[in-house]
Amino acid sequence: MSNRSNKFICSFDCNGFECIVDVTSWEKQSLLDSIAGEQLRPAPVNLNHLMLRARFNQHRNPEIYSFTTTEDLTEESLWEFAEENPQALADLIRKNGNHLYGGRPPKEEPRIK
Numbered sequence: 001m002s003n004r005s006n007k008f009i010c011s012f013d014c015n016g017f018e019c020i021v022d023v024t025s026w027e028k029q030s031l032l033d034s035i036a037g038e039q040l041r042p043a044p045v046n047l048n049h050l051m052l053r054a055r056f057n058q059h060r061n062p063e064i065y066s067f068t069t070t071e072d073l074t075e076e077s078l079w080e081f082a083e084e085n086p087q088a089l090a091d092l093i094r095k096n097g098n099h100l101y102g103g104r105p106p107k108e109e110p111r112i113k
Contacts, residue, residue: 007068008078009045010097011053012090013060017082018053021045022075023066047100054101063102065093 007027011019026044033040047064054062081089 004072005068005070006073007066008075009047009050009064009066009100010078010093011050011062011064012082012086012093013054013057013062015060016086017079017089018062019045019050020075020078020082051101058103061103063090063094064100065097066100067093067097 006022006024009019009021009023010017021044023044026041030040050064054064078089
């Protein structure tokens, strides 16, 4: 078992996951670039875009989270989990993640509650 941890940004709504992005290496490189006084690279995910998309799609009850894993999880493995069992992944992220935006699920029967 490794001591490596990864940081992710994700968004999902009643229809499933829309975004799962690993921001670990970008975050570390941004810190080093900032210390060195170098120009920062653009983030691998545009959080403003995610927030705007969520605001204009309130009927789908979007949620945006950041979360850190303590295992060697990759974007690919999380996408596989999201395809196989989106409700379980959403519940884990809600329980352990940092809530950035969003509300609760709609009254109709969504894919992710």
